[in-house]
Amino acid sequence: MILKELLVPKRLLAASALIGRLPSGHKQYAVIEQEFLRRLAGWHGEQQAAYHLDQSSLQHSYQLHNVRLTFDEQIFEIDLMILTPQLVVIAEVKNFTGTLQFDPVFKQLIRISGNRHEGFANPLLQADRQRRMLLKWFTARHLPLPPVSYLVVIAHASTVLSTSGKDTQIGSVVCHAEQLETRLAQLLVRHTSNWADDTQLQRIGMMLLTEHQEATGDALTRFNVAANEIFRGICCPICRTFHLERHYGHWFCASCGRKAKDDHISAVLDYFLLFGPTMTNTQCQQFLCIDNRYLVSRILKQMQLNQGGNGHGIGRYYLAPPHEFFHQHYTLFRQRTSR
Numbered sequence: 001m002i003l004k005e006l007l008v009p010k011r012l013l014a015a016s017a018l019i020g021r022l023p024s025g026h027k028q029y030a031v032i033e034q035e036f037l038r039r040l041a042g043w044h045g046e047q048q049a050a051y052h053l054d055q056s057s058l059q060h061s062y063q064l065h066n067v068r069l070t071f072d073e074q075i076f077e078i079d080l081m082i083l084t085p086q087l088v089v090i091a092e093v094k095n096f097t098g099t100l101q102f103d104p105v106f107k108q109l110i111r112i113s114g115n116r117h118e119g120f121a122n123p124l125l126q127a128d129r130q131r132r133m134l135l136k137w138f139t140a141r142h143l144p145l146p147p148v149s150y151l152v153v154i155a156h157a158s159t160v161l162s163t164s165g166k167d168t169q170i171g172s173v174v175c176h177a178e179q180l181e182t183r184l185a186q187l188l189v190r191h192t193s194n195w196a197d198d199t200q201l202q203r204i205g206m207m208l209l210t211e212h213q214e215a216t217g218d219a220l221t222r223f224n225v226a227a228n229e230i231f232r233g234i235c236c237p238i239c240r241t242f243h244l245e246r247h248y249g250h251w252f253c254a255s256c257g258r259k260a261k262d263d264h265i266s267a268v269l270d271y272f273l274l275f276g277p278t279m280t281n282t283q284c285q286q287f288l289c290i291d292n293r294y295l296v297s298r299i300l301k302q303m304q305l306n307q308g309g310n311g312h313g314i315g316r317y318y319l320a321p322p323h324e325f326f327h328q329h330y331t332l333f334r335q336r337t338s339r
């Protein structure tokens with residue numbers, strides 16, 4: 001059972017929103033584009049792992065994707081967590097292509113692509129740190145301590161895996177996504193006794209969900225972009241210009257002639273991704289380039305955004321919708337614009 005679904009990462013969406021709103025000559029454009037591509041590849045890798053897990057016959061388990069927890073003011077993020085009555089498995093998902101060489105002596109990961117050798121942080125050490133942090137998290141909450149195993153899942157079957165030594169641990173921990181089911185079965189066979197029953201698993205799963213903290217912070221600061229450097233307005237998804245006009249309840253693109261009802265949704269979501277989780281009516285007017293507070297009220301009401309703050313006017317603000325809303329809009333948006 002999936003307790004926390006795999007959703008398109010907000011940092012990927014934020015990088016995408018920023019690329020769409022910056023001139024290609026901007027000094028930070030290449031850096032942001034690189035991060036966008038890296039996160040997009042990571043997202044595709046996690047989708048691969050989720051697909052193979054979904055196809056597996058794993059029973060009596062609870063699965064959580066992208067859990068971000070805090071222990072002792074330190075944040076640890078787990079790509080995939082599988083709670084079973086016998087053990088907990090955490091997986092670090094990687095989307096590397098080419099040939100990966102795991103060096104057991106220097107604990108380093110080297111990617112070889114043509115003549116190029118690149119060093120990366122060792123995912124085994126990352127996964128082991130998450131395992132230790134998760135056990136501390138369990139201990140602090142006086143929960144029964146599960147056996148925790150970790151896997152490093154390489155998304156693509158075409159990625160060549162190799163190791164320069166005779167370290168058998170690497171072979172038992174690192175696997176391709178398509179082997180995920182087999183590896184999980186092998187781990188389960190080795191753990192015959194139960195550390196928790198179904199009720200306890202459910203309770204712990206709900207605790208993990210409650211304590212999961214979404215990464216916040218605005219993308220503009222992170223990428224060192226000034227607010228006045230980005231394009232404002234509602235973007236036409238076809239011709240990517242920002243010249244939309246309001247015509248009888250629709251947005252009309254003066255450049256390509258497109259007419260649509262809900263093009264403002266992407267712009268509102270862009271605001272939350274770029275500036276942070278709250279937005280006033282005035283901020284929305286300025287960002288969407290709409291000189292009409294009543295129209296802004298109406299479209300935000302249609303989006304069913306929750307409100308915070310005091311009073312009726314200036315002290316009120318809108319709150320970003322849940323992550324699921326971003327995910328659904330992104331999926332729908334991709335379907336529509338790829339037609």
Ligand SMILES: [Zn+2]
Pocket residue numbers: 236237238239240241253254255256257258
């Ligand atoms: Zn257009």
